[in-house]
Amino acid sequence: MLTQSEENYLKCIYHLSSKSNGAINTNAIADSLETKAASVTDMIQKLANKGLASYVKYKGVNLTNKGEKEALKVVRKHRLWEVFLVKELGFNWDKVHDIAEQLEHIKSTTLIDKLDKFLAYPKFDPHGDPIPDANGEIAPNPTTTLSILKPGDVCTVICAKDTSSDLLLFLDRINISLGTQLEVVDYLEFDGSYSVKVDNGNPITLSTKVAENIFIDKL
Amino acid sequence: MLTQSEENYLKCIYHLSSKSNGAINTNAIADSLETKAASVTDMIQKLANKGLASYVKYKGVNLTNKGEKEALKVVRKHRLWEVFLVKELGFNWDKVHDIAEQLEHIKSTTLIDKLDKFLAYPKFDPHGDPIPDANGEIAPNPTTTLSILKPGDVCTVICAKDTSSDLLLFLDRINISLGTQLEVVDYLEFDGSYSVKVDNGNPITLSTKVAENIFIDKL
DNA sequence: TATTATTTTTAGTCTTATCTAAATTTATAT
DNA sequence: ATATAAATTTAGATAAGACTAAAAATAATA
Numbered sequence: 271m272l273t274q275s276e277e278n279y280l281k282c283i284y285h286l287s288s289k290s291n292g293a294i295n296t297n298a299i300a301d302s303l304e305t306k307a308a309s310v311t312d313m314i315q316k317l318a319n320k321g322l323a324s325y326v327k328y329k330g331v332n333l334t335n336k337g338e339k340e341a342l343k344v345v346r347k348h349r350l351w352e353v354f355l356v357k358e359l360g361f362n363w364d365k366v367h368d369i370a371e372q373l374e375h376i377k378s379t380t381l382i383d384k385l386d387k388f389l390a391y392p393k394f395d396p397h398g399d400p401i402p403d404a405n406g407e408i409a410p411n412p413t414t415t416l417s418i419l420k421p422g423d424v425c426t427v428i429c430a431k432d433t434s435s436d437l438l439l440f441l442d443r444i445n446i447s448l449g450t451q452l453e454v455v456d457y458l459e460f461d462g463s464y465s466v467k468v469d470n471g472n473p474i475t476l477s478t479k480v481a482e483n484i485f486i487d488k489l
Numbered sequence: 490m491l492t493q494s495e496e497n498y499l500k501c502i503y504h505l506s507s508k509s510n511g512a513i514n515t516n517a518i519a520d521s522l523e524t525k526a527a528s529v530t531d532m533i534q535k536l537a538n539k540g541l542a543s544y545v546k547y548k549g550v551n552l553t554n555k556g557e558k559e560a561l562k563v564v565r566k567h568r569l570w571e572v573f574l575v576k577e578l579g580f581n582w583d584k585v586h587d588i589a590e591q592l593e594h595i596k597s598t599t600l601i602d603k604l605d606k607f608l609a610y611p612k613f614d615p616h617g618d619p620i621p622d623a624n625g626e627i628a629p630n631p632t633t634t635l636s637i638l639k640p641g642d643v644c645t646v647i648c649a650k651d652t653s654s655d656l657l658l659f660l661d662r663i664n665i666s667l668g669t670q671l672e673v674v675d676y677l678e679f680d681g682s683y684s685v686k687v688d689n690g691n692p693i694t695l696s697t698k699v700a701e702n703i704f705i706d707k708l
Numbered sequence: 709t710a711t712t713a714t715t716t717t718t719a720g721t722c723t724t725a726t727c728t729a730a731a732t733t734t735a736t737a738t
Numbered sequence: 739a740t741a742t743a744a745a746t747t748t749a750g751a752t753a754a755g756a757c758t759a760a761a762a763a764t765a766a767t768a
Contacts, residue, residue, distance in 0.1 A: 275755065296716055309756055311717055316754095328716055328763060359603040369597050376591045384578040494725065515746055528726055530747055535724095547733055547746060 274375045277344045279313050283333055284341035293330025342406040347382050348374035349395035356396040356448060363396045363438055396448045398429020398485060417481040419454045425486035426451050437483055444474060493594045496563045498532050502552055503560035512549025561625040566601050567593035568614035575615040575667060582615045582657055615667045617648020617704060636700040638673045644705035645670050656702055663693060
């Protein structure tokens with residue numbers, strides 16, 4: 271059984287690994303977890319002893335298959351809880367991270383699988399990051415944006431392209447969030463703007479730039 | 490900010506206090522938490538120093554108002570999560586305790602208040618124990634049982650009188666659980682049995698004894 | 709290449725929450 | 739009332755996870 275701290279380190283190394291290639295160095299982990307390099311050294315040695323990481327002194331650390339599997343379980347839990355918090359409890363996209371950081375450590379495979387089912391097996395979290403399934407499989411990143419749709423097309427929103435932008439705030443204001451259904455009513459050649467019904471409400475206008483930054487699932 | 494361990498001690502002392510009067514002794518807490526008396530002494534001294542408990546050496550411990558307030562917050566969280574697990578995720582009554590033991594320590598007042606709202610402010614958990622509201626107020630224990638109803642009366646199920654019995658298993662089998670709607674169709678003088686529609690389905694028969702052990706809210 | 713700067717690791721300390729064993733207090737029984 | 743039993747507390751130890759300061763290894767630079 272992994273401790274909360276071990277899980278946090280595994281998740282951190284997993285995230286850093288997916289951003290760069292090669293071994294992850296001590297300081298990067300320390301920065302990311304807001305801890306000190308000495309603490310990191312201690313922990314990665316522990317993880318290596320447990321067969322969760324491969325570690326070469328002074329060279330850095332990588333997850334083993336076993337370690338990556340555990341990291342993915344934590345990521346899965348984190349993102350499913352985020353979906354729950356946003357879609358079911360009505361939290362905003364930008365307010366759920368800290369709570370999900372806690373919920374991701376609840377121990378119960380049954381719980382998380384039932385939660386997954388309850389949420390109808392979402393593929394992406396409210397920030398647009400993919401949710402590993404029960405086997406650790408991750409859906410490919412979404413590629414389809416609102417801007418490819420034609421009048422009459424209907425879709426659901428997966429996420430925004432740029433997670434940390436004003437766009438999220440704008441979308442919040444016009445009530446567009448994860449899972450929102452959109453219908454393209456009209457496309458105006460003149461300025462490239464889209465007329466879109468949000469959840470079958472009155473049509474609103476979205477610019478090309480906005481449309482190009484909303485990932486969608488075409489229905 | 491309380492640690493997980495402090496919260497567990499507070500909750501334990503709260504529960505023991507509600508079962509007996511006078512100060513709670515060290516061994517009772519140790520038994521309940523499956524720890525050793527020496528550990529309990531350490532912790533209750535710590536709680537006393539924080540103003541959460543009043544403690545007299547060799548005499549036992551009681552919660553202060555402040556301590557009871559904190560304990561009630563934990564109890565509230567525990568029981569709300571139990572409702573969520575049973576009503577929303579489809580867990581059985583008897584399988585939720587261990588998971589709720591973990592969830593009760595998630596730190597976020599907003600979260601728990603949103604969860605409360607999401608669950609439509611339940612007054613009792615799946616075991617029939619009352620859920621403190623956001624101010625720590627507890628509803629009085631239910632007193633009305635199914636056996637006082639007349640044909641035509643409709644009610645919802647609050648809980649079973651005897652929590653740790655075969656009755657729960659029986660009720661599970663006939664799909665009666667927290668919040669289930671019942672309608673009394675007929676009462677048979679001959680053997681005191683009730684004919685009852687469960688969620689507007691086909692009528693089934695319940696004995697007097699069963700009817701006397703189901704707490705209900707009359708509608 | 710030699711020297712300095714940076715990174716990483718080691719060694720030793722601290723805190724929290726445990727534990728065991730011993731000492732002390734309270735309760736029980738002759 | 740006094741000896742014995744039971745309960746409780748103290749003292750000291752341990753483990754996890756963090757820290758600081760110092761040592762060692764690697765990287766960068768003159």
